[in-house]
Amino acid sequence: MIKHKLALAVAATILTATAYGQSARDYISIVGSSTVYPFTTAVAEQFGKANANFKTPKVESTGTGGGFKLFCGGVGVQHPDISNASRAIKKSEIETCAKNGVTEIVEINIGFDGIVLASSKKNKPMPLTIKDLWLALAKEVPDPATGKLVMNNFKTWKDINAALPANKIEVLGPPPTSGTRDAFVELVMDHGCKEFPAIKDLEKADEKKAKATCQTIREDGVFIEAGENDNLIVNKLVANPNALGIFGYSFLEENLDKIQGETINGVAPSFETIADGKYPVSRPLFVYAKKAHVGVIPGIKEFIAEFTSEKAMGDEGYLARKGLIPLPNAKRKQVAMDANALKVMAP
Amino acid sequence: MNKPATGSATPPPSRNIKAIVHQNLARRRAAERRFRGYGLVAITLGLAFVVLMFGNIISKGLPAFWQTYIQVPITFDSTVLDPQGARDPQALANADYATLVRAGMRQLFPHVEGRLPLRALGGLISSDAAYELQRRIQDQPELLGSTQEVWLLASAAVDTFFKGNIDRTLPEAERPIKDNQIEWLDKLKTSGKIEKQFNAVLFQSGDSREPEQAGIRGALMGSFFTLLVTFLLSFPIGVATAVYLEEFAPKNRWTDIIEVNINNLAAVPSIVFGLLGLAVFINFFGLPRSAPLVGGLVLSLMTLPVIIIAGRAALTSVPPSIREAALGMGASKLQMVGHHVLPLAMPGMLTGSIIGMARALGESAPLLMIGMVAFIVDVPKNFLDPATVLPVQIYLWSDLPERAFVERTSAAIMVLLAFMILMNGLAILLRKRFERRW
Missing domain, CATH: 3.40.190.10 (Periplasmic binding protein-like II)
Structure with missing residues (x-):
């Protein structure tokens, strides 16, 4: 008897819920x-x-x-x-x-x-450019001597730019499902690769291939997909002073005592530089x-x-x-x- | 027959065995010691991780149960709140209570001048303070015109600072609390006008974007409604299925297929049930998104196999002699099951159900698909109000930038763990109290 009533009650709830869901x-x-x-x-x-x-x-x-x-x-x-x-x-x-x-x-x-690249405060600041970032993270880069595309073999920042320290390249970033990743690819990778004549030539010949070359991020463990949780990336940066992390500006602002935002093309990420458009990586x-x-x-x-x-x-x-x-x-x-x-x- | 021959060649057999045993004894004992050692290491390691995890969560979460309050003299000025003098509740509700808070803070620090310092001063108090005063006036309109010392909620930055989580030696630009604010807070501290009180807000309010106003009441009620639906659906259906399959169903290929499928379902990743729920309950039946009813339906799909399997195990552990005795006394099959087998199997079934419910309580992945991963301020009042559940609340808080949410996340985990321990403890208690051994 009790079970009958229960079944009736459940059925009634579902029916009213359906009516409710469709009405208001x-x-x-x-x-x-x-x-x-x-x-x-x-x-x-x-x-x-x-x-x-x-x-x-x-x-x-x-x-x-x-x-x-x-x-x-x-x-x-x-x-x-x-x-x-x-x-x-x-x-x-x-x-x-x-x-x-x-x-x-x-x-x-x-x-x-603003999308920032940040590192632990224990690390010296690195003045990065969009070009450096592309060279560090693209899967294929033009060979400096011949201009032909080769697999990216850069291991340290010094390999890319003599002005940068000889630290291992290690970047923690969001997975491809994230909007932050889309924006990073669009604002950094797409712009960075345009600075190479080899890519420009390729663009004229094969636009699709040029786009893929620009946007493909290397998969040899240098770029680490750290998941959607930006607090996690902040904690990992504190534990690993060599690593750079990619995330939204609000997380930098909340953790200024632990991490610093790297300058990109000579502009440091701050409220003012993002607002007036000087900081290049904002969406x-x-x-x-x-x-x-x-x-x-x-x-x-x-x-x-x-x-x-x-x-x-x-x-x-x-x-x-x-x-x-x-x-x-x-x-x-x-x-x-x-x-x-x-x-x-x-x- | 050839025993004497071997006997003469080797020492007597009794001494021989003794020697062999003796020889091996040291090795066997060492092996046993080693095995025990491994076991001990495994257990210690496991315990160490548990202690580490609990220690980390508790050390982070415990401070969240206390919250910083500042005592401010508030004048419920009737010229501000009720200029007409009509005491109209609607006008009183819409009055400018933020002015009262600002005036109170200025009374505490009369020397503060200038727009920016005044803003910084106002920043010590939570934005909820004005609503708190509004609630007080609504409850006690007679306060109008009087001056009261009111303990107001401090802002999250002040709370974090007061709990010692912001280093005051850092350069000013790197901390959320500025130099002048530290000076004021130190003054408040020496005069005893700032203190930590039990954080009732955490248990009384729903979610909020301001850490100091955020609570788990909404998520707890959401979990309660969701689990109630889950239990009401999965327990009767699960028990009925187990009884039918175990006691009534013929053993043939069909029941075998059903059994394999039930065991399979128990191992299906929970997100799959979420997708199913989205397709069937929301898209087909048109149930509202984010409702505990849908969450409960999805979770009961997930817990059903667990309950059925536990129920069948409990039924098989009832000895056949009980069934035979009942049938022998002339009971029908239904009477045999209803009067004898089911009552004896019930403790085991309940235990299985409670463990299944505990699993449902900790589940968040399937709820993502049906819209329960959401910011919901109003505490849900029934099965159809939009709601979220405790594990989802933890997930959402862990992803927010504000530092003060870290301790709240851990506090919410502590509450979730407490419920888990409670439920699993209840399962053990039931088993201990009512289980019969034959």
Whole structure:
């Protein structure tokens, strides 16, 4: 008897849940990048605290690509309203969105994130250039004598550039699934290789091969994939003074007593140099909102207003304290205006 | 027949064996000593790692159970909070409480001037302080107009500094606490206006991006709802399956196939169940994402095989004589199982279930797929509210840049471990109390 009742209760719960899942959701659902997660969650919390009549939004950390997959799944309460991204939305993703009926997307550039190369404070600072970094990390590099592509055999930084110390090359970085890795490849590897005439020639002959040569990171143990957890990389740097680590600027800022950011092309990573664009390895961060959900899910407009307000995104806003590099003043005003007007992206 | 012949050639057999035994004795004893030695080394090594792990977690996590508070004189100024004098609750809720906190801090340090030093002064107090004052006024509107000494939550940087995790000899640019802030904190310390109190926030609130306001209440409730669903589903189904397979089902090729599959399922990586849950429960049935109901459904798929296997083992350990006696007394097969076999097997089944539940409690991978790896501030109140669970909370906190989350991560691990020990202890207790040996 008891078991019958139990089974009935379970069945009833599932049925009501199904009905519930299809009818209403009274909180904003956000998915996407783990890099943007620390910032969006801060805004979500403030929004929930300041607005007693709205629930606090739910923020899932799914990665940029995974986020767009969910976001572009369609229009309706079972699909998320907002997606975080550590890169701009791809053309293919816009097409997927459109195919599923998600045509009106509001793009908000919330600020910048610097990608730093850091090492333990016990190590002397190394003035790196993007060219050095490419030579250290590419799988194939042009032979200095002949200019032909050979397997990368550089073992120490001195081999690459006589001005650098004779330390073993050892770089801890994120795995290919990470948005930070994508940005590193795009900002460092792609630019570094363009400084070699051999690659330029190759580009004219075989564009695809040139791109692959630029972007392929060596697999002989010099570049170590250290997983998605940046705190782990920081700890490994402290334990191994020779190693360099690649991660977001906020982790450098929190651990300035243990690690230092290396200068790249003569510019040290700092709040100011990333904000004014002097530091070469920085990327824009985005938040995408579904216009069709505004008015259906309560609070989306107000949430966007909170996100783009000066007290969040501004020079001294709470996001800056969390490590987000704010946009320049004029650009920020423009972004806030467009976002609050729910200006949709050109299809 | 030829015994005398050999006997004459060698010494008498009794002395011979004794000599051989004697000869080997030292070697055999040495081998035994060596084996014991290996065993001891293995156990010591294992224990050393456990001690190292627990020591590391506890030494990091223990400070998180205390939190730094600063005593600030707060004047609940009615000209700020209630300019109309109407005592309208809505107006009172929306009033500017941050001004009160700032005024209180200025009263403590009247000589601080200038925008930046004032900002630094305000930075000593958590951003939750204003909401704390708002809650107090909502609970006790009669406070309006009075001046109270209020213990306010200090900011995470102050807390980390006060716990000695920030080196004050570092250059100013490298620490989150600046020189003037250290000076103020030292003054507060000598006047006894700063102290560590039990960290109730950790157990009372949901997640937060400010370390000092972050708590595990949301994750604990999420774990509770998820495990409740898991238990309600997997225990009855698991027990029924075990009883049917063991007592009623004919032994043929089909039951063999089922048995192989159940054993196989027990070894499937948990992420696979997450993918299944996403495809079936969320995409097909349209259940909401991030809900403990879906989490419980997925985890019960995962624990079912464990419970079935443990249940069958418990049933087989009930001696056949009990069954035969019951049948001999004229009981039907159902009565035999229901009145005799099942009660005797129940302690073993419960033990297996509890161990399966403990495993479900520590699981995070399958929940990633169904949206439970999420930042959720509001504490879930039912099976459909968005929720997260304890292991996921640990994972999320470990990935945040703020230093103060390190100790909270370890504290959350300690709570999780405590529940694990509790559940496994309960399983042992049940076995000890109720198990019958034949």
